[in-house]
Amino acid sequence: MIKKYLLLFLALVVVGCGSIPQQSSIKEGANLGAVSVGSIVRVIASSPEPGMSPEEIVSGFLNASASSDNDFKIAREYLIPDLQNIWQPTQEINVYEGQGRLxxxxxxxxxxxxxxxxxxxSKSRLTLSEPNAQLIQEFNLIQVNNEWRINLKNDNLLISKVDLNRSFTSYPLWFPDSSLKTLVPDHVVxxxxxxxxxxxxxQLLLGGPGENLMGGVNTAFPIGTTLAINSVPVSSGLATVSLNEAALGAEPFMRELISAQIVKTLSSVQEISAVRINVGSxxxxxxNTPIRQNISLWDKFSPDFGRTNDALAIADGKIVRLAPDLVEPITNPYFNSENWFAAVExxxxNVLAGVNVDRTRLVVETANINGVKRSSVSGQGLRVPKTDVYGAVWVTGINQVSVIQNNKLLNVSISEVDKQNIIDVIPSPDGVRVAIILNTVYGSELRLGTIVRDEQSIQINFLRKVLRDGFSVNNATWQDEITLLYLDSSVDPANIYAVDTFTGLSKILYSQSGATNIAGVTKKPLLLTLVTDIILERVSGNWIERGELINATYPG
Known part of the structure; x- marks a missing residue:
């Protein structure tokens, strides 16, 4: 079974692409080498040799820190004897770029x-640093039997970015959103x-979500749930998880969520293809669930579940649907009576929204058993609207971020950010995380935030970096629950990137002159709007023109 998340640190793998029609100015990015799933690139650590100088000891220690074999056995040999057995290297890990200087x-x-x-x-969560951040660490050495050894003052590990890619792996833990509708990834290293x-x-899953997701997610485990046996044995692909009796307090639906959390989390481990969950023995x-559970049982909790709609776009001011071989107008008398800049469902x-052609008004139409209701909000320079898994409609304008849900205009606040610096806001498929294109001192960059909701308001907290470098982001869309596609129009031709929102690794996919908008979703074609008011669609390794269209959107 292929593990989706196992090699996040090694590469974003881009599938080889076919030829490009001559009339298109798109250029393909370089193909990335694939690494076989489950492979480990071994780091060969060397023990200290007699007569090494203090600088050579520190250099050897840093090199040996890249190997976690036998709980960093070789790296421990560089420490004074009193520290060798008590050093806890994963309490804090500092990842540096390049070779560094001694x-x-x-x-x-x-x-x-x-x-x-x-x-x-210490909880294995990674945070990207600001571009100008520096790592400075002082090593004190003591002679032991006439050989220099390191007297570390802190329980921490220093490792290069290259060695991190070789020696560590990221895994997603999964937690339900506050409505228990979908599961949200929380990555650990x-x-x-x-x-x-x-x-x-x-252990990490039972310990709860990381700080960055606080307020946006819950856990299905009853209070006091722990491992009854502090081990998860794996035999012939079957992992056995034994919980204590506190788990019996969960109602049937919550037991489904418990199962989904456990199975989706453990299924990212290469050796595991099924999970058995016990209480005691x-x-x-x-x-309605077998004892041996696999990940497909819980697809209904996947953030991308149900994202199967064809895209909407605009043709001569009217809203159309881009079916595989057909561009068809929508059948909605109200929306067909006006001209629009962009639309989304x-x-x-049962929710359709459009920004008018002047980009001064968002109209949201909601249909239910009680009939059809419309709500609207005004603004200036409104961008392409987005929807989320809850049916809320988001739109960003000049000094404005607005959300309409259930015919209510919600109060939106974003921690530590002035709305005049916000270019766009893009909710993720799980509805808990949100990508923000933000003007900063470095340029326009991507940040990730956590959405905390109630019936009247939305608060976006815990803004953190998505890209370590990359400060000319103009447009972005969620490809899936992990990957953002973004457009950099600061150069000509514009570049289209894919970025892993956890590791910050990004790779150029294509280049296209005049690209202004990008839309993509798993199992659906990538769509590009050009400044010439033409949409290109990626199909079977080729680009085709879908016609004189603009601003394609998929549901969030």
Missing amino acids: NTLQENTVVFSAPLYATID LPKSMTGNATRLM QPLIVP NREK
Whole structure:
């Protein structure tokens, strides 16, 4: 079974592309080399040799820190004996770029410095650093039997970005959103070569979500739920999770969510193809669910579940649907009576929204058993609207972020950000995370936030970087729950990138002169709007023109 998330640190794999029609000015990005799933690129660590200088000891320690074999056995040999057995390297991990520099201050003091790429905390969550961040660490050394050894002051690990890619893997933990409608990924970083990652993932899952998702997600586990046996054995592809009796307090639906959280989390481990969930030694009873569970049982909780609609677009001011071989007008008397700049619908097709051609008004139409209702909000320079999994409609304008849900205009606030600096807001498929294109001192860049909702308001908290570098983002769309596609129009031709929203790794996919808008979703074609008011569609490795159209959108 192919594991979707196992190689996030190694590469974003781009499938090889076919030829491009001569009339298109799109250029393909370089293909990325695929790495076989489950492969581990071994880092060969060397033990300290007699007579090494303090600087050589520190250099050897940094090189050995890239190997987590036997709980960083070789790296521990560079420490003084009192620290070798108590050092906890994964309490904090500092990831640096490049080779770094060593400077000897005095005979027993060596300082290491390098650009800081990211930090990984004691709960295995990674945070990207600002572009100008620096890592500076002082190493004090002591002679032990006439050989220099390091007397570390902190439980931390220094590792290069290259070695992180080789030696660590990211895994998603899964937590239900506040409405229990969908599961939301919360990524952690673990060493590849350490045994017991299934156990560690369950410990982290039971420990709850990371700080960045607080207020946006819950957990289905009843209070007090722990592992009854502090191990998750894996045999012939079957992982067995034994919970304590607190899990029996969960109602039937919550047991489904418990199962979905566990199975989706453990299924990212290469060796696991099925999961058995016990309370003690007996199976946890989940209605209509086999004892051996696999990930496909819980597709209904996937953030991308139901994102199957064809795209909407605008043709001569009118809203049309881009079916596979047909451009067909929508059948809606109200919307057909006016001209529009852009339109979007929700997954259930009972919410339709449009921004008028002057970009001064958003109209939202909601249909239910009680009939049809319309709501609107005014603004200036309104952009292409978006929907989320809850049927809310989002639109960004000049000094404005507006959300209409259930015919209500919600109050929207964004922590530590002035709305005049916001270019666009793009809710993720899970409805909990949101991508924000933001003007900063570095340029226009992507940030990720967490949505906290109630009936009257939306609060966006915990803004964090998506890209370590990349400051000319003009337009973005969620390809799936992990990947954002974004457009950089600061150069000609414009570049289209895919970025992993956890690792910050981005790769150029295509280049296109005059690209202004991008729309994409899993299992649906990528759509580009050009400044010439033409939409290009990616089909079977080729680009085709869909006609004189603008501003394609898929449901969020």
